[in-house]
Amino acid sequence: MLYETExxxxxxxxxxxxxxxxxxxxxxxxxxxxxGAVLWTAELIRVRPEDVGDAGLITALPAVAFVxxxxxxxxxxxxxxxPQTSARSRAAHLLxxxxxLHGAPALPADVPSFSVTWRHVGxxxxxxxxxxxxxxxxxxxxxxxxFVLGALTGELAGLDSVLELTRWAPxxxxxxxxxxxxxxxxxxxxxxxxxxxxxxxxxxxxxxxxDYFSPxxxxxxxxxxxxxxxLTWLSGRRRPRRLRRRRTWRLRRWLQRRLRRRPVxxxxxxxxxxxxxxxxxxxVICFVIVLAVxxxxxxxxxxxxxxxxxxxxxxxxxxxGLPAIVLVLTVAWxxxxxxxxxxxxxxxxxxxxxxxxxxxxxxVGSRVSGSDVHLAVTRLRLGIAVAVWAxxxxxxxxxxxxxxxxxxxxxxxxxxxxxxLVMMQAYGGExxxxxxxxxxxxxxxxxxxxxxxxxxxxxxxxxxxFSLATAALAASFLLTRYGNERIVxxxxxxxxxxxxxxxxxxxxxxxxxxxPQLPWQAARVGxxxxxxxxxxxxxxxxARPHDLAQAIEFVTTERRREPVFVxxxxxxxxxxxxxxxxxxxxxxxxxxxxxxxxxxxxxxxGPDAVVYALRWLSPGPAR
Amino acid sequence: xSSAVRSRALPVLVLSSAIALGAVIAVGSASTPxxxxxxxxxxxxxxxxxxxxxxxxxxxxxxxxxVALSVSIDIVVAGGLMYAGWWSPLTIFVVxxxxxxxxxxxxxxxxxxxxx
Numbered sequence: 001m002l003y004e005t006e007x008x009x010x011x012x013x014x015x016x017x018x019x020x021x022x023x024x025x026x027x028x029x030x031x032x033x034x035x036g037a038v039l040w041t042a043e044l045i046r047v048r049p050e051d052v053g054d055a056g057l058i059t060a061l062p063a064v065a066f067v068x069x070x071x072x073x074x075x076x077x078x079x080x081x082x083p084q085t086s087a088r089s090r091a092a093h094l095l096x097x098x099x100x101l102h103g104a105p106a107l108p109a110d111v112p113s114f115s116v117t118w119r120h121v122g123x124x125x126x127x128x129x130x131x132x133x134x135x136x137x138x139x140x141x142x143x144x145x146x147f148v149l150g151a152l153t154g155e156l157a158g159l160d161s162v163l164e165l166t167r168w169a170p171x172x173x174x175x176x177x178x179x180x181x182x183x184x185x186x187x188x189x190x191x192x193x194x195x196x197x198x199x200x201x202x203x204x205x206x207x208x209x210x211d212y213f214s215p216x217x218x219x220x221x222x223x224x225x226x227x228x229x230x231l232t233w234l235s236g237r238r239r240p241r242r243l244r245r246r247r248t249w250r251l252r253r254w255l256q257r258r259l260r261r262r263p264v265x266x267x268x269x270x271x272x273x274x275x276x277x278x279x280x281x282x283x284v285i286c287f288v289i290v291l292a293v294x295x296x297x298x299x300x301x302x303x304x305x306x307x308x309x310x311x312x313x314x315x316x317x318x319x320x321g322l323p324a325i326v327l328v329l330t331v332a333w334x335x336x337x338x339x340x341x342x343x344x345x346x347x348x349x350x351x352x353x354x355x356x357x358x359x360x361x362x363x364v365g366s367r368v369s370g371s372d373v374h375l376a377v378t379r380l381r382l383g384i385a386v387a388v389w390a391x392x393x394x395x396x397x398x399x400x401x402x403x404x405x406x407x408x409x410x411x412x413x414x415x416x417x418x419x420x421l422v423m424m425q426a427y428g429g430e431x432x433x434x435x436x437x438x439x440x441x442x443x444x445x446x447x448x449x450x451x452x453x454x455x456x457x458x459x460x461x462x463x464x465x466f467s468l469a470t471a472a473l474a475a476s477f478l479l480t481r482y483g484n485e486r487i488v489x490x491x492x493x494x495x496x497x498x499x500x501x502x503x504x505x506x507x508x509x510x511x512x513x514x515x516p517q518l519p520w521q522a523a524r525v526g527x528x529x530x531x532x533x534x535x536x537x538x539x540x541x542x543a544r545p546h547d548l549a550q551a552i553e554f555v556t557t558e559r560r561r562e563p564v565f566v567x568x569x570x571x572x573x574x575x576x577x578x579x580x581x582x583x584x585x586x587x588x589x590x591x592x593x594x595x596x597x598x599x600x601x602x603x604x605x606g607p608d609a610v611v612y613a614l615r616w617l618s619p620g621p622a623r
Numbered sequence: 624x625s626s627a628v629r630s631r632a633l634p635v636l637v638l639s640s641a642i643a644l645g646a647v648i649a650v651g652s653a654s655t656p657x658x659x660x661x662x663x664x665x666x667x668x669x670x671x672x673x674x675x676x677x678x679x680x681x682x683x684x685x686x687x688x689x690v691a692l693s694v695s696i697d698i699v700v701a702g703g704l705m706y707a708g709w710w711s712p713l714t715i716f717v718v719x720x721x722x723x724x725x726x727x728x729x730x731x732x733x734x735x736x737x738x739x
Binding site: 127131132133144145146148149151152153155156157158159160165176179180182183186218221222225226228229232233274278281282285288289291292293295296 | 644648651652653654657658661662664665666674676677678679681683684686687688690691692694695696697698699701702705708710711712715716
């Protein structure tokens with residue numbers, strides 16, 4: 001039985017309740033979660049991208065969907081709050097939660113969503129077609145590991161395009177994250193509930209949206225797995241120096257005299273003891289993982305380097321050479337394989353190092369802009385991040401005061417070190433998001449440790465408290481994670497329009513769009529050039545609206561022999577509405593200017609997309 | 624399930640997955656089962672061939688290592704062959720199948736030895 005311990009079973013009196021009532025009474029949390037998930041799925045299928053408002057997915061949900069989500073939360077809250085819940089049942093609840101949070105929300109999309117996903121598919125198509133990379137076309141080719149794997153998958157599966165696989169990438173990635181997350185939490189405590197609570201906190205607070213079909217989504221799995229291996233099997237502690245240890249104990253005794261000790265989550269009773277040969281094999285596996293991460297993503301190796309260095313400094317890693325290996329491999333890759341990219345960007349990258357003010361400004365200031373509703377969503381995201389970090393810090397202090405910090409030291413360190421990345425780079429205004437992402441798995445363990453370890457009675461009040469907390473987290477997750485769905489979801493109409501343009505544009509064409517929020521670059525990468533007006537036009541180009549067509553014509557004059565197209569889709573307009581106008585002007589002015597210009601001809605027109613071609617340069621096929 | 628059967632289940636699964644994927648690639652038509660089999664093979668099989676050799680005595684740990692190792696081996700092998708100028712999905716599959724199959728055969732041999 002899923003919700004009954006051996007002991008309880010042994011002392012159970014013969015039951016006189018009907019079997020169905022007994023089943024419901026015992027399994028009601030799982031029944032609630034499953035029925036909620038089914039209802040949630042049924043309601044999400046009915047959502048249309050056009051119904052989504054400024055606050056994202058939550059605005060398009062019918063009332064029944066909230067009832068469904070409440071059922072899931074009550075079931076999960078009860079499963080986590082009741083001490084007699086078995087590990088298998090908790091796992092079942094977590095799997096349902098992952099489907100509800102990361103699988104079902106893919107259902108409203110008729111076509112794969114998120115513009116970056118389409119770009120990644122284009123890079124994969126290039127590798128599959130050419131069997132090589134071209135660093136002159138895109139920076140992605142400097143770190144091609146993920147794309148090579150994508151090309152291999154598509155070729156072995158016999159697919160024309162891996163685009164359809166992208167829809168389920170968030171669900172698959174999050175399912176794959178579960179096992180290393182459980183291991184990371186398990187390495188801190190023997191409390192059987194802590195890993196599941198930590199994993200739940202992770203899934204509710206990970207609004208960063210980097211688990212889509214992307215290099216970072218995949219390397220994050222490797223990041224989690226690497227630290228799960230290190231914390232579980234390679235955390236051999238170095239003996240501290242005698243003097244230092246004496247001081248530590250003196251300090252601890254002093255603290256213990258003054259602070260009342262309360263129970264904290266139980267430490268692992270028996271840390272797994274491995275033979276040297278097993279440890280050696282695990283070190284080789286760690287090396288292979290690093291070998292795969294380095295050519296796959298530019299930032300993850302630095303997060304790994306920061307983490308393993310911190311563990312080495314704390315004496316919490318028996319693989320002492322790992323920081324040096326990560327450093328050498330990363331530097332070697334940057335110098336030799338990604339040398340071209342680094343040469344072109346070195347000055348900009350050097351400027352960011354240590355420039356904390358500029359980094360914070362580009363990461364926070366520039367993101368807190370746009371429509372009022374979007375601003376509220378962005379502030380909620382910042383609030384959740386600050387709350388997670390603050391509660392993690394509180395948990396660390398609490399553990400230290402109660403004498404339980406020692407076993408959580410690696411988790412505290414790994415939750416804190418990603419902040420070091422903020423000092424390094426602005427990373428296109430995303431470094432704080434990424435630092436948050438790298439720290440949540442460990443911060444979640446600290447947060448879970450705040451829940452009292454010994455709960456012997458499953459009172460209805462406690463179950464209600466857990467369910468309420470879960471419902472609050474779920475509601476905030478809907479806003480923080482899916483608050484941008486208005487620009488993330490595409491309609492079939494705009495996909496058709498962009499595909500028609502891409503397929504028919506002559507080789508060497510330049511395709512321009514007002515901003516990057518459209519389903520483009522998924523095909524003919526290297527044959528067709530794609531550029532946004534944000535990068536092509538100077539600020540203020542649309543000071544006089546009718547100048548915009550002329551400005552576009554002017555910046556493309558060097559391409560007299562190649563066709564130039566301007567595509568404007570529904571999501572370009574939504575992006576502008578949500579995030580505010582561009583430096584060169586507005587899309588409405590652009591459309592008016594293009595329509596009035598004798599130089600431009602409209603080649604496609606519909607509610608979801610319009611395409612203009614430079615008249616005297618546009619050849620036949622696109623018309 | 625007895626421990627002998629359990630210790631043989633994974634290597635047999637890995638070997639049969641490699642053979643099945645090889646067969647559907649040979650047949651040549653795209654289908655949903657082929658896509659699922661490809662994803663399963665690339666995500667789990669090379670790692671499942673090797674990870675149990677560490678004998679971690681922990682199912683969650685073994686699967687964590689297996690998946691991470693599979694993805695890493697896929698990237699290293701496919702990336703290495705591409706940079707060497709030998710990009711060929713079929714060759715990469717053969718290399719991965721040899722890695723997965725070798726590990727699985729060693730597991731089978733070890734389980735037999737353990738029984739004897």
